[in-house]
Amino acid sequence: MAHVFSTTGLRRWGAFLLLAVCLAGVGISADRVSAQGASTEYVTKAKYAVLMDVETGAVLYQYNADQMVAPASMSKLMTLTMVFKALKDGKIKLDTEFLMSEYAWRTGGAPSRTSAMMVPLNTRTKVSELLRGVIVESGNDASIALAEGLAGSEAAFAQAMEEEARLIGLKKSTFRNATGLFNAEHLMTVRELALLGRYIVRTYPEFYPMFAEKNFNYRTHKFINRNPLLFQGIGADGMKTGHIKESGYGVVGSVVQNNRRLIAVVTGLQTDAERREESRRIFEWGFRAFGEFKLYEAGEIIGKAKVWGGDSLNVSLMGAGELTVVLPKYPANQKLRAEIIYSGPLKAPINKGDQIATLLVRSSNDAFAEVPLYAAHDVKPVGMIWRGLHSLYFMATRYLPI
Structure with a gap:
């Protein structure tokens, strides 16, 4: 394999592989895909949009996906994430009861004239009911009651939301409330909304079925799920709508067809019908x-990366199980070009299973997918003399910047 690099910051190394594969009727998986070639075939009315494969994290379509926008009630997915985490950690139970405070009632309940579960003032309500009030009815009163029950105040809860968001990989989202009611500093991107939806599906499968519930009855109120996808017969089973005048109509949706799940986020639409x-x-x-297409079997060595200061000058690379990618199905008989990318040479120690490289796969129409690669074995560090010899070797072979 030929080694190539580009000097943008750290040196990037790549090993090229040509993969002549037939993609007729099948597709591919990755940890990030931007289907540039395919995206030109699809045009959306949404101001912001993203389509993601849940199994692989591949992004199949994106439009203004990284621009910050007021997420409206779609940010309630982060509120729900906090509650799911507390339930899973045993801090609360589904039958735990939280109080509907005057603040929660006035800000998000009947007096607010916003979407509300209509919980009476000073009433204690089970977490299981409040969750359904948020998911089905998008109740702002229920969201604030959950926030106050977990953190003491909505402001403290919003701060905890942002901290948890960073831990789960949402790098840009900023939260100022539990509801998504407009605040100029309460912002997300559609990419991070999709990532959050994917995180919920994969991390909290025991709670996810709540999103598919089409109806919820509370006292004398009969609520119908606001998610329009649930009623279109396309395999939808979640997740959350949102609407405020500042950002328009939006929805985070999740659909399963033939055992394959996609998540889409569209927002900035003008009407509910457009959404x-x-x-x-x-x-x-x-x-x-x-579609998905398998490139390598589980445990199959895909290539090698250079190592400095270790008991081996190379470390073998493999995927996390079968290595698949998501790319356009057409045109048929595409040739894929694959490149192993890493910043290197890598430094020992390296532990088996460490993510240390990426496989970048490009199709004939310039769609591409990125899949993480992992160390297939340990590389232990060596002493100073050997590290000096390695430095001389890599400089002599132009593998180290001078």
Whole structure:
């Protein structure tokens, strides 16, 4: 394999592989895909949009995906994440009861004239009911009651939301409340909304079925789930809508077809009807245009990366199980070009299972997918003399910047 590099910051190394594969009727998986070639075939009315494969994290379509926008009630997914975490950690139970304070009632309840579960003032309500009030009815009163019950105040809860967001990989999102009601500093990107949806599906499968519930009855109120995708017969089973005048209509949706799950986020739409139509369209296109294709078996060595200061000058690379990618199904008989990318040479010690490289796969129409690669074995550090010899070797072979 030829080694190549580009000097942008750290030196980037790549080993190229040509993969002649037939993609007729099948597709591919990755840890990030930007289907540039395929994206030109799809146009959305949404101001911001993203389509993601849940199994692999591959991004199949994106439009203004990294621009910050007021997420409205779609940010309630982060509120729900906090509650799910508390339940899973045993800090609360589904039958734990939280109080509907005057602040929660006035800010998000009946007097607020916003979406509300209509919990009476000073009433104690079970967490299981409050969760459904948030998921089905998008109740702002229920969201604030949960926030106060867990953190003492909505402000403290919002700070905890942001801290947890960073821990789970949301690098840009900023939270100022539990509801998504407009605040100029309460912002997310559609990419991070999709990542959050994916995180919920994968981390909290025991609670996720709540998102598929079409109805919720509370006292004399009969609520119908606001998610339009649940009623379109396309395999939708979640997640959350949002609407405020500052950012328009939006939805985070999750759909399963043929054992494959996609998550889409569209927002910035002008009407509820546009939201319903655009969310359906992006899923139909995604399932029709993309698929998975296996490149390597589980445990198969894909390539090697150079190592400095270790008991081996190379470390073998493999995927986390079968290595698949998500790319456009068409045109048929595409040739894939693959490149192993890492900043190197890598420094010992390296432990088996460490993520140390990425496999970048490009298709004939310039769609591409990135899949993480892992160390197939340990590389132990060596002493100073050997490290000096390694430095001389790498400089002599132009593997170290001078």
